[in-house]
Amino acid sequence: MYKLGIDLGGTNIAAGIVDENYSVIAKYSMPTLLPDTPKNIVGRIMDASYKALKRANLSVDDISSVGIGSPGAVDSNKGIVLFANNLNFRNVDLGGMLSEKFGKKVYCENDANAAAFGEYLVTGSKEDTLVAITIGTGIGGGIIIDGKIYSGNRYSGGELGHMVINFEGIKCSCGRRGCFEAYASANALIGQTKEAMQKNLNSAMWSLCNGNINDVTGKTAFDGLKIGDATAKQVVEKYADYVSIGLVDIINTIGPSKICISGGISNEGEYILEPIRRHIELNRPINCQTSVYVAKLGNDAGIVGAANLDISR
Template sequence: MEIIVSVTGKISAEHGAPVCGLGIGAPGVVDGEKGVVRSSGNLGWENKPLAEDLSAMLGIPVTLANDANAAAYGEYVCGAGKQYNSVVLITLGTGVGSGIVLNGKLYEGNEGAGAELRHEVIRFGGEKCACGRRGCFEAYALATALIKQTKWAMEKDRQSTLWRLCSGDIESVNGKTAFDGAQQGDKTAKQVVSNYLRYLAEGLANIANTFRPEAILIGGGISAQGEKLTIPLQKRVEKLMLGHGRYAPVKVLAATLGNDAGLVGAAMLAKNNSL
């Protein structure tokens, strides 16, 4: 918090103008309306009135949102979602994040505890999830799940190009390895990518059916795969979702703001609140 106060002061001095509002995207369950971090494992906070505390230190209004929600809003305002009114952002990395913007408004659920699309079950009795249930989308969509599948397939196919791609060191497999192998035509790599996309598509089709957004944006490290990811994913989602994409299409697009999405979104939410 002290660093935030100090940086805010520096920005104000550099621009010769006061900072008129501050937006924060914080990890955990965040009640944006009340400005309270309900619980954040990463920060060790419980019911922390962050907006009020910072506002008292800075003397300006402070707007708070969950970091994934702020990222969704950022992509909606000036990223991959800027031409749409309703978008859902799914970030795929070491964690799965999600944020929902409906008709231009961020949807956070009661006390900010909603929009947790990663815990939709896509396989009853499936892989164990950190939330305690089994078969959640996150358990299949994580980059670590893809890496696990890649390693497993490599053990079964010693001839696969995947071995060459990681110089024979299976521990250096990352979220990109299977995509690279598939690009080079390796059968085992193609199978791994295909399975991964199958699970992603099940989750995204549920999202498409629930919200019917104009676009679902894919962020996180894996979005660097661009159309290699989004085109096959779009086709699969269309097959699964209601109406098979014959009406009210749902585009699947790569997010474009990267790590800046949360910053931009938090700033825009603060701007909206101070207007």
């Protein structure tokens, strides 16, 4: 039996058919095309879903469960998106609208939670507490405890990007000072890279971006490190420290057995994992043995998790 998972984002809608081994056997993506009404977006979600089904040579009757991950605060019990800023959704009954179209129950969940559940299915076991963090423009998080998605009071937990790690520090987009994501998001790394380059005009990173500082990305410092640039090495080391401070806070509060990192930065593999593990080893609670690794499913985590939301609560 197959399941259908939908990853609704501000840029793209991705629908995928998932088999019992958590493999995506067919997938279809299309632009979300914002701003638009919930009704029209639901129309495109159906379009993407049927095209994915067609690619897999399946019909809706072959699907045992349908689920969707949406940005924002989602009441997964009622299937309602309470609010999602980028979609401009307020109390949208996404589950209800989709259930009517599909003729079967559609599970709804916050997208980071769905992705965390997908990673849990392929890398975790029921004894694990797994925290999945996605490092992108901001930092998102999902928590799996006892084999189930944990989302705290009124679906508001797991806001890991807005833990304050430096209350006298730099301003975050949320208005507070010193949030984790103000130091450890990909955007923050880009800022840190630019700052270091401006102070070190001889850094090889300048040639990596053809002398144009606006071409700096989250990869630049890692690329510089790989060709032996000392400034790049310092940037990565400092950035890994920032990431690690947040991870140690997560360890001190939630005490997960596994932390799984996704997002563009995670593509750097050991270049980012090694300094993180070193920092955590020095700063973790004495008894804790949390393993930190790169997400296995990458961009498919949201689809795999959404498809399996029927077993997530």
